[in-house]
Amino acid sequence: MTRKPSVCQEIEPALVATAIGDADSATATRVEAHTRACARCRENLVRYGAIERAVGVWRGAPAPAEELARERLTSRLADLRRRTLLYRIFPSPLGPILIARSEEGVSCIEYLTGGSDFAHSRLSRDESIEALQDGAEVEGLYRDLLEYVEGRRTRLEWPLDLRLARSPFHRAVLQATAAVPYGAVTSYAGIAGEIGAPRAVRAVAQALRHNPVPIIVPCHRIIGTSGDLIGYAGNRVGLKERLLAVEGVPTERGARAPRVARRVLYHYDRNDERQYCLPTCGSIARRPIGRVTLLASRELAQTLGLVPCTDCRPDLHPISR
Amino acid sequence: MDADGFDTLVAAHHREIYRYLLRATFRASEADDLAQETFLRAYRAHRALPPDANGRAWLFAIASNVAKNHFRAESRRRRAHAAVLETRSETDGAGPEGETLFKETRAMLDTVVAGLPFKQRLAFTLRKVHDLDYDAIGRSLDCSPDSARAHVFQALRKIRRSLNGYELPLGRDER
Numbered sequence: 001m002t003r004k005p006s007v008c009q010e011i012e013p014a015l016v017a018t019a020i021g022d023a024d025s026a027t028a029t030r031v032e033a034h035t036r037a038c039a040r041c042r043e044n045l046v047r048y049g050a051i052e053r054a055v056g057v058w059r060g061a062p063a064p065a066e067e068l069a070r071e072r073l074t075s076r077l078a079d080l081r082r083r084t085l086l087y088r089i090f091p092s093p094l095g096p097i098l099i100a101r102s103e104e105g106v107s108c109i110e111y112l113t114g115g116s117d118f119a120h121s122r123l124s125r126d127e128s129i130e131a132l133q134d135g136a137e138v139e140g141l142y143r144d145l146l147e148y149v150e151g152r153r154t155r156l157e158w159p160l161d162l163r164l165a166r167s168p169f170h171r172a173v174l175q176a177t178a179a180v181p182y183g184a185v186t187s188y189a190g191i192a193g194e195i196g197a198p199r200a201v202r203a204v205a206q207a208l209r210h211n212p213v214p215i216i217v218p219c220h221r222i223i224g225t226s227g228d229l230i231g232y233a234g235n236r237v238g239l240k241e242r243l244l245a246v247e248g249v250p251t252e253r254g255a256r257a258p259r260v261a262r263r264v265l266y267h268y269d270r271n272d273e274r275q276y277c278l279p280t281c282g283s284i285a286r287r288p289i290g291r292v293t294l295l296a297s298r299e300l301a302q303t304l305g306l307v308p309c310t311d312c313r314p315d316l317h318p319i320s321r
Numbered sequence: 322m323d324a325d326g327f328d329t330l331v332a333a334h335h336r337e338i339y340r341y342l343l344r345a346t347f348r349a350s351e352a353d354d355l356a357q358e359t360f361l362r363a364y365r366a367h368r369a370l371p372p373d374a375n376g377r378a379w380l381f382a383i384a385s386n387v388a389k390n391h392f393r394a395e396s397r398r399r400r401a402h403a404a405v406l407e408t409r410s411e412t413d414g415a416g417p418e419g420e421t422l423f424k425e426t427r428a429m430l431d432t433v434v435a436g437l438p439f440k441q442r443l444a445f446t447l448r449k450v451h452d453l454d455y456d457a458i459g460r461s462l463d464c465s466p467d468s469a470r471a472h473v474f475q476a477l478r479k480i481r482r483s484l485n486g487y488e489l490p491l492g493r494d495e496r
Contacts (some may be wrong), residue, residue, distance in 0.1 A: 016477050021447070022470075023414045047481050063340045069353040070335055077331070079366055081324075124401060134368050309345050316344050 008034070015041060019048030030145040086134040087123065089116055090142045093149055094239055098123070099138040100131065105159030106141060108140060109213050111233045126164075151246045152183045154217050165210035169197075172208035179219045181207035181304065183247045185260055187225045191269075205231065216229055220244060225288035227259040248296035250321070264321050266295040266314055268306055276301040278319065283314035325369045330376045331360060333465050337451060344446045345388040347435060355391055359384040378457035385443055385461040392439060397427075433483040437476050440464075444472035 010055040011034050017023035018031040085107055087100035090181035096116035100108035100123060112120045123131045134173060147153035160178070165171040175195040179184055188204045197203070207230060209220040220243040224230045229251060232240035241251050243256050251259040267284045268276040269292050277286040284292065295301050298318060301308075324436035338359055362383050370379060434442055440462055446471075447453040447461060460467035 007456050012478065013474060018472050020473075020477065044481065049429070051477065051484065052449070054427050057427060058344075063336075063343050063349075063352075065349040065353065066336060066339060069349070069356055072353060073331070073335060073357050073360055077360060077364060078360055086368070130365075132365055136368065200420050247342065247425065307338055311414075 007039060011041060013040075016044055016048060019045055020052055028286075040077050049254060068169075076102075076153075080130065083130045085123065085129050085131050086137045087118075087121075088133060088135045088138050088142070089118065091116075092142075092146065094242070097142075097145070098114070099141055099145070101138055101141070101164065102161045103211065105161040106138075106213055106216060107161040107164055109145075109215055111214070111236070113234070129164075132297050142289075148215065149243070149246060159217060162212070162218065164317035165207075166210055168175060169200075169203065170207040170210065174211060174213075174217045175202050175223060176217055177208065178217045179256055180293075181300065182218075183249065183300045184304075185221050185223055185244070185249055185265070185289070185294040186292075187223055189225050190223060190293065191289070193290065215243070218243075221247075221249075223260060223289065225290050227262055227289060228254055228257045229259060230257060249294070260294060262294060264319055266298065266301055266319065268293045268295060268301065268304075275309040276306040276314060277309040278312040278314045278317065323368075326362060330363070330367070330380065333379050334377055335360065338380055341381065341384055341446060341451060342388060344434075344450065345384075346391070347349045347397060351391070355384070362387065375457070378453060378460065381447060381451065381453060382454070382461040383458065385447075388443065388489050429478065429484065433480050434476075436483070437479060441476040441479070443470045444469050445476035448473045 011031065014023060014031050015035075016026045016146045018028050024029065031045070035045055054103070061286070081103060085102050087098055087108070088113065089096055091097075092112060093103075096112040096141070097153070098108065098112055098121050099112040100110075110121055114120050118124050118133070121131075123129060130295040141156075141158055142151060144156055144158070149158055162171050162174055163175055173191060174183060174196045176191050181196075188208070189198070189201045191208075192198050192201045192204045195204075204222075206267075210220055211217055211219045214220070214233065220232060220240045229237050229240050229244075231237070237257060244251060250264055251258045252261045253259075262285050263279050265279060266276050267279055267281070267286060269287065272293050277284050295304075298314060301314075335356065339352055339356040342359070343349065343354045345455050346355060366383075370376065375462060402492065434445065437445065444458050444462060447458045448455075452460070455466035455469045455473075458473075459466040462469060462472070464472075
């Protein structure tokens, strides 16, 4: 014995559509005509309507543990946001460069060596962060950096996020370095003195070796007390020389490494009154760069609030290059 | 979309995404995990979302994918089906008190819906509980709007057939 189908098969799609409110008027009319004649389909239409209402109850019903689920999500999202860095890799005159930022600020600028993809970045090996490729967020900074490297911009006023600094000491070193102005040069010993740890010169050098945001935190302005350009981005002293040249700080060939050309830079001894001098003033050009800061221009000296030395009168006898 | 836009999206849609996933998994703990997974994925991708995009449909599509991956193991699907029989009360909201028959039939409906093929069940839930249009359902389930409509239709037909013999409460004018 074969069972009779419970609904006329050709009308069923229209029946369902009508019951759930998806039917156009022609379909609804067809269903109405059919159900007037067919008791079984009439009954099924009612059943579909009943399913519709029963499901409707689901919509408003509170779900269990909803608030708890929301709290858990909030906490995990906060963690993800803290760990997320958005990065992009750009070509630059200094080679491929990776720029990354968090929601707080710029957190990584990295010269890539060995290749221009993300696998060559230190970020790819750092499990504490989640790096997402996203151009829009760092595009503006890239443009500013290019202008900077080409000498068309002297300030990079981007909020910094120093989370990738390895310790509070490193962070203090980076902050002191960030205060060294465009066109000025001081030494690792000078920074050690600034942060109240005058004996920690090597530790300062280490901290700057791991500077997560070079250029913005201008570790290229920090040199040896002898004037030698030592250490930059691994061993890329040439980059350091280039960035200093952009800022008007010339270098010359030294015995072991390139060195800043002190004879054409203004000098400022931080132990003295707020005076700046010519390099020919007394013994200043022979003093270690620890206490002495070198300045590319008189304008910079004036910006820093320094006054011309009354002995050598750099205001009357500016250095000619 | 910026970070504030994303916060707005979470505030507006976490509740319904969680409920949707509860319908997909039948366990609050799994729905919780999958809702987290959905929003973490969304956070990673939201910056690429055009400003005029339908964020709600986009979230449902992510949630559907997360659920699909979760159920890829057939054993999990079977376990979920078993779970609905044991822990039906987890998805069963407060409902009108004292209506035992109504509660029973709704519980029966839960069971029948739980037994539907996965795509039909998701399509049915997206359409009937969350009011998504067939375009959005199609995007969620990687199929055309017509296939989405067909899934909902098949689901309803199976539910109706499974419920034959069980009286669903009728509306007043139908008694």
